Amino acid sequence: MSLTSCLTAATSASFPGTPEFSTALAFNANQLAVRTSGIPAVFVFPSSESEAVAAVNCARQFNISVVPRSGGHSYEAFSVAKDALVIDTHHLTEITIDSKSQTAVIGAGNWLGRIYDVLDSNGRFVIPGGTCPPVGIAGHALGGGYGLLSRQLGLVSDAILEVRLIDAAGLLRIVNSQSDPDLFWALRGAGANNFGLVTSFKFKIFPLPSALSTKQYTWANTVENRNAVVAAFSNYGPSLPNEITAEVYLDSSYLALSLFRFGPLSGLDAIASPLLAKLPPNPEIVDSAEFGGYVDLVLHENGNKITRPMLQDHGLLQETDYFKASSFLSTGGPFHRRVLMF
Ligand SMILES: Cc1cc2nc3c(=O)[nH]c(=O)nc-3n(C[C@H](O)[C@H](O)[C@H](O)COP(=O)(O)OP(=O)(O)OC[C@H]3O[C@@H](n4cnc5c(N)ncnc54)[C@H](O)[C@@H]3O)c2cc1C
Missing domain, CATH: 3.40.462.20 (Vanillyl-alcohol Oxidase; Chain A, domain 3)
Incomplete structure (x- = not known):
């Protein structure tokens, strides 16, 4: 069996030279960085956890590295890599809210705008993420996730209660503070593509104040x-x-x-x-x-160029001309802080 037949039996796959592959490559927010990352061998788009497990096992069998992708908003384009198998989670869009326990299971393919919209419409809940609607929940939560409510509610990674993850052995694991305390700790801040492919998160969700x-x-x-x-x-x-x-x-x-x-x-x-x-x-x-609600504040912060119904369609939100530049204020004088946000 070849890698191609293994993957096509496992899930939906796009190989170089096809229009689907070009579209998948064009998805990332920083196309400049994509050009320097190198071209992946293949993109796959599992629509279930079992398809994702099968794709990881093909990668194991054919010794090809796996790179997960959620919203494609890594400034460095870390969600693509040369000759890799990119597992794009954008079909994993489950959002199941339990108002009583104030928790939500959120699939790794969701993006912030969709999550804020759904949480707001189902009990006025929120998670304290950033204000860019197409940012993917997986990269955001696994790397921290800071937004305008974080001083009050913490980082998005602080709100993770449990993670469903496919590890390098191709095994689906349910990781929480009881099952794997060390791995659970590491995922909440250093989890992006370091310990496995996350398929979904269970988050603590927060009730909004009156305004x-x-x-x-x-x-x-x-x-x-x-x-x-x-x-x-x-x-x-x-x-x-x-x-x-x-x-x-x-x-x-x-x-x-x-x-x-x-x-x-x-x-x-x-x-x-x-x-x-x-x-x-x-x-x-x-x-x-x-x-x-936070969803309205986020729309306001985006200059009201985006309407609320648009939040449900990632394709309408994604821009691909972001790039990264850093500059720091020098120490001394009145400029003794580097980050102009508290
Ligand atoms: C325009 C813009 C605005 C931003 N605003 C904010 C902000 O307000 N606050 C803030 O904190 N950050 C912000 N960020 C940073 C953003 O949170 C990070 O870049 C984040 O990693 C993007 O997540 P993603 O899923 O969209 O990215 P991706 O490019 O899909 O992935 C990022 C990393 O996560 C890994 N990954 C993706 N999916 C999975 C998965 N299922 N399992 C395991 N690893 C996975 C990828 O391999 C990659 O290493 C912003 C970024 C941009 C481009």
Whole structure:
């Protein structure tokens, strides 16, 4: 038996030279990085856990490395690799909510926008992930997952209660704090493609408060204002109550500070007053809004270019021209923090 016949018997597969293979290669968010990663040998698209197990066992039999893919939003395109078998989980989109225990089983092929939409519609629940709707849950949760609710609710990886995973021996394992404490610990932060192929997660889900809110303040983009905003943010941002998240936006043409509250707009200024009192005077308030759910806040943060029904179609959300660049503020002076988000 060849690898091709093993995989086609196991699940749906796309090989180089076919339109399906080109489409699969074009899926990743950073196409520049895909070009430097090298071309995989084959993509497979299991629609069940048993198909995924069969695909991993073909890889074992033919000694080919396995690379899992969820939302394709690795900035480094770590979800493709030269000559690898890419197991694309995008058909594994189960979301089963248990409101009573406040838990949800979420398949590895889901993306943040779809999850926020479904959790919101089924009991106003949330997980504290990022604001980019097409980011895949598997890479996000296994690597940490930080968002505008994380000061209040933690990282997405903190909310993992259990993981279903196919290990390198081709065995399906149910990993939790009781079954495999070390592996469970490692998965929650270093799990992306290091310990196996995750097929689904069981998460703790969180009830939303009556409202979420945001406010954005801007100033003339002068050196004095920049120094004052970053200094105030650095000195007073970290000690704000956890229900407040602050972000500074700073580039050559724009200087702004946004506050997000895990709660209503009324009272936001009072809670954030230790920071607000240290900012330059007379800011212009360019945004002030209240939301019934995180899904609405996420749509707002995406400039309302995306509508709620679009969240259910990953193809409508995916962009493929992201790239990665890093820059750090130097230490010393008022710029003594590197991350402009608390
Ligand atoms: C535009 C953009 C916005 C972002 N915003 C945020 C943000 O607000 N907050 C934040 O914390 N992060 C953010 N990120 C980072 C993002 O969370 C990570 O890049 C994450 O790894 C992407 O997950 P993915 O599943 O989409 O990526 P993929 O490229 O599919 O996978 C990423 C890694 O996870 C592995 N992997 C994928 N599926 C599985 C699986 N089923 N089992 C095991 N391993 C798997 C892959 O092999 C790869 O190593 C953002 C990234 C982008 C491009």
